[in-house]
Amino acid sequence: xxxxxxxxxxxxxxxxxxxxxxxxxxxxxxxxxxxxxxxxxxxxxxxxxxxxxxxxxx
Amino acid sequence: xxxxxxxxxxxxxxxxxxxxxxxxxxxxxxxxxxxxxxxxxxxxxxxxxxxxxxxxxxxxxxxxxxxxxxxxxxxxxxxxxxxxxxxxxxxxxxxxxxxxxxxxxxxxxxxxxxxxxxxxxxxxxxxxxxxxxxxxxxxxxxxxxxxxxxxxxxxxxxxxxxxxxxxxxxxxxxxxxxxxxxxxxxxxxxxxxxxxxxxxxxxxxxxxxxxxxxxxxxxxxxxxxxxxxxxxxxxxxxxxxxxxxxxxxxxxxxxxxxxxxxxxxxxxxxxxxxxxxxxxxxxxxxxxxxxxxxxxxxxxxxxxxxxxxxxxxxxxxxxxxxxxxxxxxxxxxxxxxxxxxxxxxxxxxxxxxxxxxxxxxxxxxxxxxxxxxxxxxxxxxxxxxxxxxxxxxxxxxxxxxxxxxxxxxxxxxxxxxxxxxxxxxxxxxxxxxxxxxxxxxxxxxxxxxxxxxxxxxxxxxxxxxxxxxxxxxxxxxxxxxxxxxxxxxxxxxxxxxxxxxxxxxxxxxxxxxxxxxxxxxxxxxxxxxxxxxxxxxxxxxxxxxxxxxxxxxxxxxxxxxxxxxxxxxxxxxxxxxxxxxxxxxxxxxxxxxxxxxxxxxxxxxxxxxxxxxxxxxxxxxxxxxxxxxxxxxxxxxxxxxxxxxxxxxxxxxxxxxxxxxxxxxxxxxxxxxxxxxxxxxxxxxxxxxxxxxxxxxxxxxxxxxxxxxxxxxx
Numbered sequence: 001x002x003x004x005x006x007x008x009x010x011x012x013x014x015x016x017x018x019x020x021x022x023x024x025x026x027x028x029x030x031x032x033x034x035x036x037x038x039x040x041x042x043x044x045x046x047x048x049x050x051x052x053x054x055x056x057x058x
Numbered sequence: 059x060x061x062x063x064x065x066x067x068x069x070x071x072x073x074x075x076x077x078x079x080x081x082x083x084x085x086x087x088x089x090x091x092x093x094x095x096x097x098x099x100x101x102x103x104x105x106x107x108x109x110x111x112x113x114x115x116x117x118x119x120x121x122x123x124x125x126x127x128x129x130x131x132x133x134x135x136x137x138x139x140x141x142x143x144x145x146x147x148x149x150x151x152x153x154x155x156x157x158x159x160x161x162x163x164x165x166x167x168x169x170x171x172x173x174x175x176x177x178x179x180x181x182x183x184x185x186x187x188x189x190x191x192x193x194x195x196x197x198x199x200x201x202x203x204x205x206x207x208x209x210x211x212x213x214x215x216x217x218x219x220x221x222x223x224x225x226x227x228x229x230x231x232x233x234x235x236x237x238x239x240x241x242x243x244x245x246x247x248x249x250x251x252x253x254x255x256x257x258x259x260x261x262x263x264x265x266x267x268x269x270x271x272x273x274x275x276x277x278x279x280x281x282x283x284x285x286x287x288x289x290x291x292x293x294x295x296x297x298x299x300x301x302x303x304x305x306x307x308x309x310x311x312x313x314x315x316x317x318x319x320x321x322x323x324x325x326x327x328x329x330x331x332x333x334x335x336x337x338x339x340x341x342x343x344x345x346x347x348x349x350x351x352x353x354x355x356x357x358x359x360x361x362x363x364x365x366x367x368x369x370x371x372x373x374x375x376x377x378x379x380x381x382x383x384x385x386x387x388x389x390x391x392x393x394x395x396x397x398x399x400x401x402x403x404x405x406x407x408x409x410x411x412x413x414x415x416x417x418x419x420x421x422x423x424x425x426x427x428x429x430x431x432x433x434x435x436x437x438x439x440x441x442x443x444x445x446x447x448x449x450x451x452x453x454x455x456x457x458x459x460x461x462x463x464x465x466x467x468x469x470x471x472x473x474x475x476x477x478x479x480x481x482x483x484x485x486x487x488x489x490x491x492x493x494x495x496x497x498x499x500x501x502x503x504x505x506x507x508x509x510x511x512x513x514x515x516x517x518x519x520x521x522x523x524x525x526x527x528x529x530x531x532x533x534x535x536x537x538x539x540x541x542x543x544x545x546x547x548x549x550x551x552x553x554x555x556x557x558x559x560x561x562x563x564x565x566x567x568x569x570x571x572x573x574x575x576x577x578x579x580x581x582x583x584x585x586x587x588x589x590x591x592x593x594x595x596x597x598x599x600x601x602x603x604x605x606x607x608x609x610x611x612x613x614x615x616x617x618x619x620x621x622x623x624x625x626x627x628x629x630x631x632x633x634x635x636x637x638x639x640x641x642x643x644x645x646x647x648x649x650x651x652x653x654x655x656x657x658x659x660x661x662x663x664x665x666x667x668x669x670x671x672x673x674x675x676x677x678x679x680x681x682x683x684x685x686x687x688x689x690x691x692x693x694x695x696x697x698x699x700x701x702x703x704x705x706x707x708x709x710x711x712x713x714x715x716x717x718x719x720x721x722x723x724x725x726x727x728x729x730x731x732x733x734x735x736x737x738x739x740x741x742x743x744x745x746x747x748x749x750x751x752x753x754x755x756x757x758x759x760x761x762x763x764x765x766x767x768x769x770x771x772x
Binding site for chain 2: 011012018021022026029030034038042045046047048
């Protein structure tokens, strides 16, 4: 039955459906990076790349 | 609690990949210049099969993408991965297996492609045994990376590593599913997909090879090397997180924008367009994040060649990712697709973004890896300006060429007829631009040679024995309470979602898997895609001789110059006839729609010219068509048709649902010989000296079948 349904589905709804899914993800990520307490975490993390310690590093 | 740990990074593997990048970069650029020359003057094809454009062009693209960029990626990933994770790579043996395996794959590609051993799918040309080798080596790379992440000394996984994880997961997925094929010999195979399904899967792969081989790993490198080069933190870590997830989620959907105005169903095209336009958001977010990381250190743009290269690379990334979505709009695609505009777009990305980021990275790495100073900043600056000039000469000439082609192809007179009905008229017009393009390539290569010299002198300048200096052997790293890593342990959600490599891997897989499934599955499930009544009868499979000819067409890389897709555009329909439909290539394995028209579309070439015309044209194109830049295919008049393999090939096609009867499969050899003799008899009657087993006969049979497999015609 599932296969039959899929075979006769009107696929033109896909772009709209997919965009809704994307915007949900996008907005979700925006909320995620702005969650409570994230500012302090990210402020510290964005410098992690500079901490290496090797004597021949810049 | 506080303690200090000492460990040694594996820089030897980084040095190997760095040197391989330089070697293969030289090869890729050199072959690129040679194929550019072949378009400027067909004489450069040398009338030899191993030097023909159709065979060398895939060698150029594979060398540039997988050999030059690939080795560059691995060098950068292995260097940065160890340092942001504060640990040595998990296994030296696997690292070395990865390195030598990858080089072996590249050498195999270089040996097979000029011999016409190809699957005929763009950027996935390599034959099935090499495909398996790629999968094995790629999995070794991924395993080594994931295990390295698991033994890290820091808790957090820096965002660059996220991009590396996405690269590993998605490329594995793309490569495996796009390469699924049924072998008919040790070197030959047919893909399990056909026609429009093959096209959608191929461009799902092709587009995302750009996304996840030429973009996400380079973005990871950007997030590492720009902060290192300017000694400043990333402008916004938050933005990098948004950049990552939106890019991973969106990119995978955009493949169908390579098939606009084609026979692909509209919903699939619209899906591709919508997601392509949305790509502007993460792409520009990432570019801005990269460039703003240089804030406060702009003076280094004048003084530090590393920063120059990296900044211009990010700028080219912004330009290319602005242009990509623009080209994915149907109306813009109508003008730009199949033209040199795409070549300009691709090369601004490859030479500017991938090339310059790799160069910047190497200028940064080489002095550190060999523990010395760069031999000459002046030479690095000369490389920068020469490379920039080379890119500009290249892309500007190709933009002009592309606009010229696109406009000439569709220009109509007041009476509604094509203003330039002969395709060759549009070819002749752009030849000077092909010479200028070649010059651009030479200038770019010139800059690269300066770099080779500079790197060589830098390595020679390194104090002897410096690599074995015990005082610099181990990197001390202090792990202590109250460092940034410890302070994060309180956040459970952060720990789960941003620190666990397996969770990240699964999330990436869900993101790209969902997009892939939704955008591809309907083609395999929908009942309404194929109109079996189109043309009044069912579609037939190719005859045995036509199939043999098709294999020759694929072997010679004809798709690199000729499309087989008449788009639903006025210019295409006026020039080539009714727009192509899905049924026209229903059993085409692989599909041969192409992506570039250096010559005319061939979708409805069948019966357009007599056999004699093709016979003479393939032998000496310029004799038949003044101004043609097509090379001579003289060897097809000497090599013999492989009749013996035909029953096996038709049997596999039958297994893949091509409607061959058992008798057709069993009699394939005799049928093919009969058909070849019939064509040869006709040519002999016209005065040609033809043998019954010349490969050209099979190719003629195939060309005459194009557009003729629907409607009951044979």
